[in-house]
Amino acid sequence: MLQPSQGIRRRLKESLLAHAQKGKSSSKLHLQLHLIFLSAMLWTWREYVEGLRKDTDDMSEKAYFSRVENGPKHDYSLTFSDCQKLQLHQKKLLRASSVLDSWSDVIAGLEIHASDLVQDGISLRTCTCLPEIERIRIEIHYHKRSIARMVRDISGVENLLSMIFELRNSRHIQKLNQGASDNLDILKGIAIQGQIENKYLSHAAERAQQDSSSLKALSFIATAFIPGTFIATVFSSQLVQLVRNVDGSTDLVVVPQIWIYIVLSVTVTALTFAGVFLLQTRWKSRFLDTKLCKVS
Structure with missing residues (x-):
C-alpha cells in the first residue's frame, strides 16, 4: 500500500485493535490481516470506480449528442483537449483493470490457503474468513466487470470522436474550397470587367486619334489661309495707304x-x-x- 489515505489508516488500526482484543490465534491472524487490508482497499475503490464511471458517462454523452457540424452555442464543444482527456481516462481504466486482476490472484491464493488450513485440521467455522473471502471476490469481480464495460464504452467513444473530427475537418476543407472558388469567380469577373474597360479605352483612344487627325486637318487649312488673311487685313487697314503722285501714278506707302x-x-x-x-x-x-x- 503506497501512501494510504487517513480513512484507510484509521480503518486498519481499528480492525487490528479489534482482532488483538479478541485474541485471535496466530494461525488465523495472518489470513485475517490479508482480508483486512483488502477490505480497506476496496472501501476506497467503490468511490474511485464511481468517479471513473461518471467521467466515462460524461465523455460518452458529449460524443453521442454532439452535432457533426458546428452547432449553436448550447451544443457540446469538442476540441483536441477532449481527445487528450479521453486517452488519459483510458489509461486510468487499464491501470485499474490491471490492479483488479492482481487482487483476483491474491483472493485465489487466499482461497487455496484457507483450504490448506482446513485440510490441516484447523477449523474456520468460528471466523468469517471464508464468507469474507467470497464477498471480496464478488466485489472485485463486480469492479472488474464495471471497468471492462467502461473500457468498451471508451473505445466506442474514441472511434466516434475520431469520426466526428474527421467529418468536421472534411466539411471545413469543403467550405474553404468553396470560398476559394467564389474568390476565383470574383477575380475572373474583375478580369473580364477590366478587359471591357480596356476595350472602351482603346475605342476612346481611336476616337481621340480620329478627332486629332480632323483637328490637324482643320489646323492645316487655317494655317494655309493665314498669309492671305494677313495680307488682306494689312491692305484693308490704314497701315498701308495708296498715295497718288503728281503725274497721276499711285504708290503704296506704309x-x-x-x-x-x-x-x-x-x-x-x-x-x-x-x-x-x-x-x-x-x-x-x-x-x-x-x-x-x-x-x-
Whole structure:
C-alpha cells in the first residue's frame, strides 16, 4: 500500500485493535490481516470506480449528442483537449483493470490457503474468513466487470470522436474550397470587367486619334489661309495707304506707326502659343494620372 489515505489508516488500526482484543490465534491472524487490508482497499475503490464511471458517462454523452457540424452555442464543444482527456481516462481504466486482476490472484491464493488450513485440521467455522473471502471476490469481480464495460464504452467513444473530427475537418476543407472558388469567380469577373474597360479605352483612344487627325486637318487649312488673311487685313487697314503722285501714278506707302501693329501682333501670338502649351501640359498630366489610377 503506497501512501494510504487517513480513512484507510484509521480503518486498519481499528480492525487490528479489534482482532488483538479478541485474541485471535496466530494461525488465523495472518489470513485475517490479508482480508483486512483488502477490505480497506476496496472501501476506497467503490468511490474511485464511481468517479471513473461518471467521467466515462460524461465523455460518452458529449460524443453521442454532439452535432457533426458546428452547432449553436448550447451544443457540446469538442476540441483536441477532449481527445487528450479521453486517452488519459483510458489509461486510468487499464491501470485499474490491471490492479483488479492482481487482487483476483491474491483472493485465489487466499482461497487455496484457507483450504490448506482446513485440510490441516484447523477449523474456520468460528471466523468469517471464508464468507469474507467470497464477498471480496464478488466485489472485485463486480469492479472488474464495471471497468471492462467502461473500457468498451471508451473505445466506442474514441472511434466516434475520431469520426466526428474527421467529418468536421472534411466539411471545413469543403467550405474553404468553396470560398476559394467564389474568390476565383470574383477575380475572373474583375478580369473580364477590366478587359471591357480596356476595350472602351482603346475605342476612346481611336476616337481621340480620329478627332486629332480632323483637328490637324482643320489646323492645316487655317494655317494655309493665314498669309492671305494677313495680307488682306494689312491692305484693308490704314497701315498701308495708296498715295497718288503728281503725274497721276499711285504708290503704296506704309505709315510710320506700323511697328506698333507688328509688336502687338507678335506679343499676342506669343501669348496665344504659351496658353496653348500650358493647356496641353495640363491635359497630358491629367491623362497620365487617370491612367495610373485605373491601372492601380
